[in-house]
Amino acid sequence: MSETLRVYIGLFGVAFFWGTSWAASKIGLQDFSPLHFTIVRFTVASLIFYFMLKLFYKDYVIEKRDKRRIWLLGLLGVSIYFLLQHTGLDMTTTVNSSILIATSPIFTMFLSSKLFRQEQLTYGGIFGALLAFFGVYLVFTGGEGISLGQKTLIGDLLMLLNSVVWALFSVLGKDVVDRYDPFVVMAYAYLYGTITMLPFAFTPGFVSSIRAASITTWAAVIYLALFCSVYCYYMWYKGIRVLGASQTAMFNYINPVIAVIIGVIFLKEAWNAYTLIGGILVFLGVYISSAGKGIFARKGSKLPLSESKSQM
Secondary structure: OOHHHHHHHHHHHHHHHHHHHHHHHHHHOOOOOHHHHHHHHHHHHHHHHHHHHHHHOOOOOOOHHHHHHHHHHHHHHHHHHHHHHHHHHOOOOHHHHHHHHOOHHHHHHHHHHHHOOOOEEOHHHHHHHHHHHHHHHHHHHOOOOOOOOOOOHHHHHHHHHHHHHHHHHHHHHHHHHHHOOHHHHHHHHHHHHHHHHHHHHOOOOHHHHHHHOOHHHHHHHHHHHHHHHHHHHHHHHHHHHHHOHHHHHHHHHHHHHHHHHHHHHHOOOOOOHHHHHHHHHHHHHHHHHHOOOOOEEOOOOOOOHHHHHHHO
């Protein structure tokens, strides 16, 4: 089995675990506030990362200048990302937030190709990304559209900024994971991001929530920390190293579809024909973007957008 195929399989695992994270979070939020629950999850994940570093990468060395960049990645992908998300979710609707988060692969596409010149656009890549985005739109709106207005404007802008932050986290990490083991990069980034978040733990109710948390809640915390944080964040950077930031970002479209499937099967949430059609479009868009022509042509590929114009 080739490394590329293993990464694709691993990224489908990422989509599955992140898709189930919504249901697991609902369990955890029975005993914690959203902010406290996030901090507990980050702390447990950071401890796992730390012990794995000590066990498997004891003598691994990262240059001092790169540690500063990894700290920036931790700020973007952990601290700022989740603070924006939790703040924005309180100020807009679930449907709006889900649609706006789904713009992240599109931002990644243009940041990676136009600003940082890491990859090249292809027509197939653009079409696949837009098709998958439309699929997510149908899944969450049920064909009824979204509600935009003054009441949700600030929250909508925060969720849009949230997508840009994740895109930057993905693109800026490419050069670092090309030089170092993706697990080590992600472990340090997560540790740095968690350290930055710890001051928010010193808020009313944090200690009492920990004492009162049930076994079920702690099981949800461990599940999210081990699979949705340690495994998924590592595999995300592994995908960026092997496939590139933009092609990896396409798997973000699958997460909400998995979340809806879990909700329909286990939580008896409502669905309709638009949900089914949207889910099909998401997988079709990801397939188109990842097939022979790929979401992006790697450097030296035959099908960059600029060259394809000259061939027509």
